[in-house]
Amino acid sequence: MRLLAIRHVQFREGERHKLLVDAQTGIPLYYPSLFITTQVRAGGLSVSTVQASLTALKVLYAWQTERGINLEALFSTGTLLRLEDITSLVGFTAHPLNEARPRKTFKVVRLRLRAGRAVTPSVVHVAAQTQFTRLSTIAHYLGFLAETMRAGRTCGLADSAVGEMVARINAYRPKLSQLTSVDRDEKGLDLRVVDEVLEYLRPGHPQNPFADKQVQHRNHLIMVLLRYLGIRRGELLNLRVEDVDFAKSTLSIVRRPDSPLDSRRYQPLVKTKPRHIPINDALQKALSDYILRFRASFRQARKHPYLLVTHKAGPTQGSPMSNSSFGKLMTTVQGIAHEFAGIHAHAFRHTWNYDFSCITDAAGTMTPEQEQKARAYLMGWSETSGTAVTYNKRHTKEKAAKAALEFQRTLKRR
Incomplete structure (x- = not known):
């Protein structure tokens, strides 16, 4: 099994870059390096985005090793991923990277008893946002790889087939609900x-x-x-x-x-x-x-x-x-x-935003629109960004609670 590592590179002009390399030889992987350089870094995305993309590719290559296939060889023959391959890949991306490694042997899972009922140990999954990002990157990369392998060859990969494979992977991405158990x-x-x-x-x-x-x-x-x-x-x-x-x-x-x-x-x-x-x-x-x-x-x-x-x-x-x-x-x-x-x-x-809301409310010198613009500028956000609403939830909830109590007191007096 070939172990992969992410190498951090700094050029003489100060530019930072990252590459996926063979951990033993230090040689970068050709197609991942081409993808990161032309599709990710060339788009002006940050080094942290490059890091996340390379982590997704590490998961992909770990999956292909476990699956016993070679994506480059597969695509060069005009064959794309089947539905069962895609569902297997989706399940693989749901696990942490240290667990998403090729497993040579299978072992028996011991059942535990809880209240007289057998239960299996809980399985660790990555956050939905993490899996969403991984699958998005992998879908983009596989589309890029298929197109690259097709260039100059008569392997029979049609645009529609490649696009269908990419769309199918993206369709399996988890739904990102706006409702979370803990507000920011x-x-x-x-x-x-x-x-x-x-x-x-x-x-x-x-x-x-x-x-x-x-x-x-x-x-x-x-x-x-x-x-x-x-x-x-x-x-x-x-x-x-x-x-x-x-x-x-x-x-x-x-x-x-x-x-x-x-x-x-x-x-x-x-x-x-x-x-x-x-x-x-x-x-x-x-x-x-x-x-x-x-x-x-x-x-x-x-x-x-x-x-x-x-x-x-x-x-x-x-x-x-x-x-x-x-x-x-x-x-x-x-x-x-x-x-x-x-x-x-x-x-x-977060605390600054809460304090800013309380102090500006108490001063009463700004309208809500003026407060939002001032907050957006001081925080470095766009005036039309919804981020201010997110950071101001704590103060909003407190004002809502006071308004609800006052409403109830008014009803009681009636």
């Missing part, structure tokens, strides 16, 4: 917990989990930026010193994909629209202190423009803060107390 608004943080986190991470706090004073200042600045601006993790790690305009009191969010100045293997990306966010005096002082007092003390930090840097002694000291370092920071914060377990960067974004 529930991912927001309790405001009391947010205040406690900021207090614990305050430089000099006796229970601050970070011993180094410089690290304390950097980590507190990170939490303050997440709390007061509601920016994403990628936006935070992508910030440069030049993005802070002290004269205009603004902080800029700028898209810089494949920047040659970014030495990080996995470059943090900005997913939202560019924008200029006003910052108050307290935020300006916190940023100025970190830049002038702490960041400037590292020689390596003078060689790149990124705001947040690594403080740990070693060869990477002063380099741009990586995604993995940010993850370790969040893991440490989550371990401070039991109620901090839900702390993560995106939860601050």
Whole structure:
């Protein structure tokens, strides 16, 4: 069995790319590489989308190994997937990748008794969205492969037959219901917990989990930026010193994909629209202190423009803060107390939106339409995007609850 791996590639000009390779030889697979380069990456899609596409192709190749077929050889003879092949493939994509590997032997599953009835162990399935994405990519790839194998050959693959196979695979994709058991608004943080986190991470706090004073200042600045601006993790790690305009009191969010100045293997990306966010005096002082007092003390930090840097002694000291370092920071914060377990960067974004709704409602200075436009700009969304509604569900539900109670009280008085 040939093991496959996803290799991360960074070109001299800064462009990041990924390829599906033979894990033993390191040689890229020809047709998957051609597909990713011409169909996915050429469309301007992000590296994370390329990663998801390659993961889907890994599942496909694991399936073909288990099935005992060779897709390239099959298509070159003018034969496409049969209905039983497609249903088998669909079932295979429903399992996690570590389970979606060729199985050499079958084993007896032991039944367990529960309340006098025999039950089998539960089977782990991936989320419906994951399977939907996998099947979409696989259908696209198989259509591409069939067309490529047909080019210059008289193998008898008709356009209608290829299109029918692709449509049939897409038809088996799971239905993505808009109704979920847990609303996204529930991912927001309790405001009391947010205040406690900021207090614990305050430089000099006796229970601050970070011993180094410089690290304390950097980590507190990170939490303050997440709390007061509601920016994403990628936006935070992508910030440069030049993005802070002290004269205009603004902080800029700028898209810089494949920047040659970014030495990080996995470059943090900005997913939202560019924008200029006003910052108050307290935020300006916190940023100025970190830049002038702490960041400037590292020689390596003078060689790149990124705001947040690594403080740990070693060869990477002063380099741009990586995604993995940010993850370790969040893991440490989550371990401070039991109620901090839900702390993560995106939860601050949900909390910001809830707070923004409460404060603007209380101020009464904006109409709902003006509030929606302001929120969309500050979050980097399109004015016509429905994302604002999703992030504002928590506040909407609270207003609905108050309205329902007031309605009931009015009926009772009548």
